[in-house]
Amino acid sequence: MPPTRELPAATDADTGRMTDRGTTREATRDAEVTAWLAARQPALLRTAYLLTGDRHAAEDLLQTSLAKLYLSWDKVRDRGAIDAYARRILVNEHTSLWRRGWKRREHATDTVPEPEPVLESYDDGTAAQVWELVQGLPRRARAVVVLRYYEQLTEAETADVLGISVGTVKSQCSRALAALRERTPAHLDPSLDPSLDPTSREEER
Amino acid sequence: MTDRTEERLEQGLRSRADGMIEAPLTLADVKSTARTIRRRRRSAGAGVAALVAAVLLPLGLGFGDDTAVVPAPQPDVAPAGWLTDATLHLLDGTEVRLDGIAEVRAWAPLGEGYVAAGTREGAEVVSLHDADGSLETTWPATGPTEFVVDDDGRHAAWVLPTGEPVLLDGASGEIERLPSAGLGRRPRPVAIAGACPDECGVVLADGSGTAYLVPVGGTAEPFLPEVPQVRALSPDDSLAAGLVGPAPDDIHSCGGVWSAGSGQAAWEDCHDNRYLFSPDGRYVATTFAEGLGPNSLRLKDAATGVLLHEMRRVDWMPEHVWVDDEHVLVNVQRGTEWSLVRIGVDGTEEVLAGPAPGVDEEEWGMAVSPYLLPTGP
Numbered sequence: 001m002p003p004t005r006e007l008p009a010a011t012d013a014d015t016g017r018m019t020d021r022g023t024t025r026e027a028t029r030d031a032e033v034t035a036w037l038a039a040r041q042p043a044l045l046r047t048a049y050l051l052t053g054d055r056h057a058a059e060d061l062l063q064t065s066l067a068k069l070y071l072s073w074d075k076v077r078d079r080g081a082i083d084a085y086a087r088r089i090l091v092n093e094h095t096s097l098w099r100r101g102w103k104r105r106e107h108a109t110d111t112v113p114e115p116e117p118v119l120e121s122y123d124d125g126t127a128a129q130v131w132e133l134v135q136g137l138p139r140r141a142r143a144v145v146v147l148r149y150y151e152q153l154t155e156a157e158t159a160d161v162l163g164i165s166v167g168t169v170k171s172q173c174s175r176a177l178a179a180l181r182e183r184t185p186a187h188l189d190p191s192l193d194p195s196l197d198p199t200s201r202e203e204e205r
Numbered sequence: 206m207t208d209r210t211e212e213r214l215e216q217g218l219r220s221r222a223d224g225m226i227e228a229p230l231t232l233a234d235v236k237s238t239a240r241t242i243r244r245r246r247r248s249a250g251a252g253v254a255a256l257v258a259a260v261l262l263p264l265g266l267g268f269g270d271d272t273a274v275v276p277a278p279q280p281d282v283a284p285a286g287w288l289t290d291a292t293l294h295l296l297d298g299t300e301v302r303l304d305g306i307a308e309v310r311a312w313a314p315l316g317e318g319y320v321a322a323g324t325r326e327g328a329e330v331v332s333l334h335d336a337d338g339s340l341e342t343t344w345p346a347t348g349p350t351e352f353v354v355d356d357d358g359r360h361a362a363w364v365l366p367t368g369e370p371v372l373l374d375g376a377s378g379e380i381e382r383l384p385s386a387g388l389g390r391r392p393r394p395v396a397i398a399g400a401c402p403d404e405c406g407v408v409l410a411d412g413s414g415t416a417y418l419v420p421v422g423g424t425a426e427p428f429l430p431e432v433p434q435v436r437a438l439s440p441d442d443s444l445a446a447g448l449v450g451p452a453p454d455d456i457h458s459c460g461g462v463w464s465a466g467s468g469q470a471a472w473e474d475c476h477d478n479r480y481l482f483s484p485d486g487r488y489v490a491t492t493f494a495e496g497l498g499p500n501s502l503r504l505k506d507a508a509t510g511v512l513l514h515e516m517r518r519v520d521w522m523p524e525h526v527w528v529d530d531e532h533v534l535v536n537v538q539r540g541t542e543w544s545l546v547r548i549g550v551d552g553t554e555e556v557l558a559g560p561a562p563g564v565d566e567e568e569w570g571m572a573v574s575p576y577l578l579p580t581g582p
Contacts, residue, residue, distance in 0.1 A: 049221075068239075126217060
């Protein structure tokens with residue numbers, strides 16, 4: 001459709017052309033995205049934080065990912081797939097070179113307070129060890145752990161998001177768990193102390 | 206006995222993140238960033254669009270006028286192996302002859318086919334072959350061409366005789382010329398960084414060891430200036446290996462691994478000057494290549510530098526390549542015979558081919574390996 005003079009100037013997010021169709025489409029898209037942001041942004045921020053380990057980097061990652069989601073919004077025909085699509089963009093954006101150190105300098109003077117860990121009543125002191133372990137993993141391995149143990153994706157779903165094999169997902173998880181076992185004091189780990197494991201006691205009977 | 210480690214991991218992650226309930230970004234924030242991204246994509250050239258379109262279709266997404274960043278499905282990448290007498294012997298047992306090219310000096314799987322460097326009708330070329338080895342395209346090159354491939358095995362990069370870095374897309378068979386302005390003398394490719402085709406660039410080092418990044422759609426810029434003489438980049442770009450200078454013995458080199466994000470050194474030692482990260486970035490294989498060439502190879506934890514396994518006391522091991530996350534295939538000379546040995550970070554060693562006598566003694570003045578391993582990412 002050709003440009004019209006009667007309609008207010010509006011830029012189609014996909015084409016950059018000003019069209020009346022674009023005006024309606026953009027308004028619809030903006031309304032949908034606004035509603036979706038209100039509902040889903042905190043969850044994505046949490047995932048971004050676990051991936052980056054830094055609140056400011058998480059917001060930076062989130063902003064780029066949401067922008068890319070916005071640009072693709074009209075192409076995702078299945079609205080029910082938006083959440084998974086957004087997660088996929090977020091995780092893959094995290095492994096992109098353009099989220100590396102030389103980009104971080106852009107925000108070097110900003111300070112964003114880090115969130116306080118939510119200590120649950122049953123926390124036995126390993127939360128800090130988990131955090132240290134996860135943040136010490138290579139990026140892709142960290143993404144595997146976050147998707148599997150925070151997002152609760154299956155191995156196949158995790159492999160699909162990251163574009164890797166299920167075997168790689170299994171091996172990355174196995175390594176992370178093994179590393180955590182090594183760091184967990186024996187008196188806190190039932191797997192190392194049968195006397196603390198009710199299943200073990202049951203078996204002994 | 207029940208292992209609650211998974212439960213502890215889940216609880217640890219939840220305790221750290223579940224307190225974040227904010228929605229810090231507005232629609233205006235998102236649209237502002239979207240406009241910036243759209244401008245950058247338009248400058249990246251039309252060649253990208255075809256590949257992105259090919260990526261979008263399998264995901265069930267429609268076509269628009271813009272290009273969306275969607276993680277590409279992993280193509281079938283040709284399995285690694287070795288080349289001898291212009292024939293690839295792949296690890297799955299199949300053989301593929303690279304047609305139309307002679308004196309192959311380097312090769313690598315690229316997408317579903319192969320990229321190679323050699324000669325055609327006497328001229329130095331880089332060639333692209335399909336899965337059956339049939340020649341598809343060649344591009345001119347000068348001298349013993351070095352190329353690098355990205356960690357997904359879908360793109361290759363090298364430097365043209367004009368000095369321009371080029372990025373080859375294995376799927377389309379098209380090259381993208383990148384600007385050479387600002388590069389030092391005699392740049393050579395070190396790695397492909399980022400995620401091609403949308404956001405990536407070629408890392409090059411000049412004769413003095415200064416490293417540059419030439420991003421697609423951009424111009425050369427200093428690359429990781431905190432890291433001296435960048436030699437390798439881990440597949441996820443989080444770690445970089447570099448050289449500090451000569452070792453106290455004036456024979457070996459001091460170098461190590463740095464965090465690409467912080468620029469902080471993770472570890473340094475004074476043994477080696479060649480580094481190759483494993484596909485998952487967890488390990489790094491290091492050798493010292495000067496004089497008579499490498500005769501030992503060390504497998505280390507990439508993050509700590511802790512030595513996991515060392516292969517020593519061979520006469521020559523001119524090349525090696527990671528074949529999976531934990532194993533390196535090494536071209537080994539012992540006496541007059543050559544073998545391909547797969548060594549693991551767990552200390553295992555397994556001969557996959559050979560021993561076989563060396564070849565081309567008249568041309569090189571000594572018998573060289575009959576095997577040629579692929580160029581790794």
